[in-house]
Amino acid sequence: MFMSETHDYIFSYSLEPKDVAEHPTPDLPDEVIKVLFKSLLDLVIPCAGDKEIKVDGFKFLKNNQVIHKLFTSIEKKVLSPEEENDGQEIKAALFYEPRIALIKKWLENILALVELEKDGEVVAVDGFRLKQLEHWTVPSEGDPAEVFEHAATRCNCNCVFCYNKGNPPQLALKSLPLSAKEELAALKTRIKYFNPLAKRSLFLNLGSCGEVLCHPYILEVLNLLRSKTNQVFRLNTNGSTLTSTTVSALAQLKPVFLDISLNSASPLRRAKLMQDKYPQVALESLPLLKAVEVPYAIVIVPWPLDSEEEMLADLEKTILYAEQHAAHHIQVSLPGYTKYFSEQEIFNREKIWAGVVKQVRELRTGLSCPLVIMPGMYEENLYAVIKNQPEVIGVVQNSPAALGGLKKGDVIRNINNISIHNRPQARELLSFIHQNEIKTVHFTVERDKGTTEIKLDLSRYAYPYYEYTDAHLGIIFLGTGFRTGYLEKLKEIIKLHQAKEVLLFTSSLVKPTLEQCLKESPFFGNGEFNLTLEVPANKFFGGNIFMGDLLVAEDFIYGIRRYLNKKDSKLDLIVIPSSPFNLNQWGRDLTGRVYLDIERETGIPVEILPCTTIYD
Ligand code: SF4
Structure with a gap:
């Protein structure tokens, strides 16, 4: 049973009270108070007046001669792999809702001192559950992804570079595997408490770890969410489930934007890279998405499978394939791996990254579709003499920026009579303009060693530009930049x-x-x-x-x-x-x-x- 009487999913956690008989000590009550106080200091900063106080010890009022040091040896706040099954999601709770981890610690320590009773009888407890879930909502962005990303618990591919294979065992992101039905119950409860207007939701998620669209109940979840919010669903997907039926279902849920990990436009190479049994499904989804005007970005991880030359040749073909099918933009995510993924060097990072960036820059000049490198700062460090410049590296096709005449290579110097000094400033101003439904924007840009005046009509745009996700009027920069x-x-x-x-x-x-x-x-x-x-x-x-x-x-x-x-x-x-x-x-x-x-x-x-x- 995982539902409460109020039809909410039960968020429960196990308790393992300390075995006091193993370490008998007359000072146990004092020891417990020390643990409670110390663990509280991982959640609060004590203050005196408006000043923060750093505390590293305390005295008992009963004996103010003795200082009890709190941090003589720091116990690691991570769980060992053996402790992974320690209650429902407690490992992840350490990270996103440490108040639950604190309650667990306090209860376990207090239960070393006392027994609970009901009607004069001792009640044995081995866990606890959250009461009144409205108390457990937290401020959030109010983005529906906070809910549906909890469905990304499994994946139907097995990419050679999958980052899940390289996670250290101590990472606090892992949740216990649940049945799809139990996950659906938890998701429905999350939807119930998701309040996009008040910007609150139950425990925030940390980003998807699997493939959200292969969850058996994902369409039911998205439909329920759509009845609660008109905000865009931005879904990361490997594309393997994007059959015509799924694409039609997604079209009914608009606004929807997809980030599709295509990785290769060659069915053979995609199958090899991702262990995708039906690589054509993802490849053939691009025209289907275009037909129903669901915009998408194509994500490519250039992994040097077989050889660097094959990787670069395939990268070029995949970029051209995405452009041909009107991708909103193409993102080339530079590949990396942790020591848990491989203790041996798999490839020379600097060589591969520099080779990919060089090829991307060459291809970018001839493309109408924006092509970005992730992380953009790597490209900037390699090629930009002056960093943080408000330089346009691409414009989304049919966006106000493209239709108004902004071009790759333009450096923005003025927007609506405001001088622009760096990239974050340009981005923030453009976001403001976008949010405030301003209809016309005037730009002064540096182009070909001269200056050019450009006027954008923000009511002119068409697919694949998407007003729900394009905060910068269709202008693509070389990353966020550094806020001065x-x-x-x-x-x-x-x-x-x-x-x-x-x-x-x-x-x-x-x-x-x-x-x-x-x-x-x-x-x-x-x-x-x-x-x-x-x-x-x-x-x-x-x-x-x-x-x-x-x-x-x-x-x-x-x-x-x-x-x-x-x-x-x-x-x-x-x-x-x-x-x-x-x-x-x-x-x-x-x-x-x-x-x-x-x-x-x-x-x-x-x-x-x-x-x-x-x-x-
Ligand atoms: S699609 Fe994503 S989650 Fe699935 S195996 Fe590939 S990298 Fe991992």
Whole structure:
């Protein structure tokens, strides 16, 4: 039975009370209070007045002579693989709803001290369930993907590069396998509590790990969701289920946008790369989608299967196939793997990535369909002398930008009489214009060493442009770029600490742009403090991963120790961008560990610099 009397799915978790007989101690009540207090400090920051207080110990009122240290040895906040089956979704709850993990810990410790009773009889308990689920909704984007991505629990392909094969066992993202019926019950409950207007939903999801469209009940789920929201369904799919029946069903659910992992336009190579039994289904879906005007992006992971030459030749054919069928845009996702995927080097990342980027840039010049590299900053670091430029690298066909005459290579200098200095500024202004239904936009762009004036009529557009997903009027940039406002915030943090020696962590992708922005910024370089940039290694994921957003607390601790050993110098402050701890609202990394552990382990003040995850 997984439904409650109120017809809600029961979110339940197991309890394993401590076996006190094994470690008898007269101080057990004090020990339990220590555990409760310590675990609470992973969820709250104590304050005095409006100041945050860092707490590392406490005294009992009964004996204020003794200080009890809390963080002498930091226990790892990750579960071992053996603990994976420890209750329903508790591993994932550590990450996205750590209050449930806290309740579990508290109950287990309290049950070491007391027994529960009903009508004078001891009641044995071995688990707990969430009561009144409305209390368990959290602020969210109000995006329906928060619900339907919970259906992405399985996959009907088996890609050679599947990232699920390279997940470390300690990753806090895994949920227990449930039957499709039980998942449907949970999904229906999620739909019930999903409130797109109030922007609240039950426990946020962290992105799909499998193929959402191969869930047996997905169409029922999407139809129920459609009765609740008119927002676009943006679905990541491998395309293997996109038969004419599914495409027609999706067309009834508009607005819908698909990101299709096609990977190859050759049935043979797609079958080899993805173990897709019926590769034609995905390939033939593109004209079907066009016929019913469901826009889609084509995603390609160029994996050097057989040889680099074969990969590049196939990449070109696949890009041309996507363009021929009016893809909204084509995204080439540069391939990577963790040490759990392979301990041996599978390919030389720099060589493969540079070869793919070179080919993409050559192809881009002749394409009418926008072609982007993921991560865009890699291409920018290789080719752009000036970073963070508001340069147009493509325009969606039939978009206001394309019909108005914006072109690849244009550098935007002015929008509606506002001077544009960098890419994030251009993107934010365009999003504002898009949201506010402004009808005409004037651009000044740099083109062929001169300037050109362009006027866009925002009421003129057609397929595959999609007003639901195109926040920038059809203009495609080389990624999000670096918001210079972060530097102002950084300066504030340093000032607040009156720090003289500051270490700022960054990633090798962001570092070149960050260095340029620091040079240009009026807030830095006046000798008030020393700011050192450091790039920690992705030791936790290993392999050829080098993304800042995939760093975990352990990587930063290692990076700090390595820096101190190398420099033998004192540090007053360490600043860490929030993005590796951004995926939930509780400052956890991908293993469920809180960022506060970094300061607890190193003894150096750590501050988080709020910044958004760079997705493109
Ligand atoms: S389609 Fe996605 S989830 Fe499925 S095997 Fe391929 S990479 Fe993995």
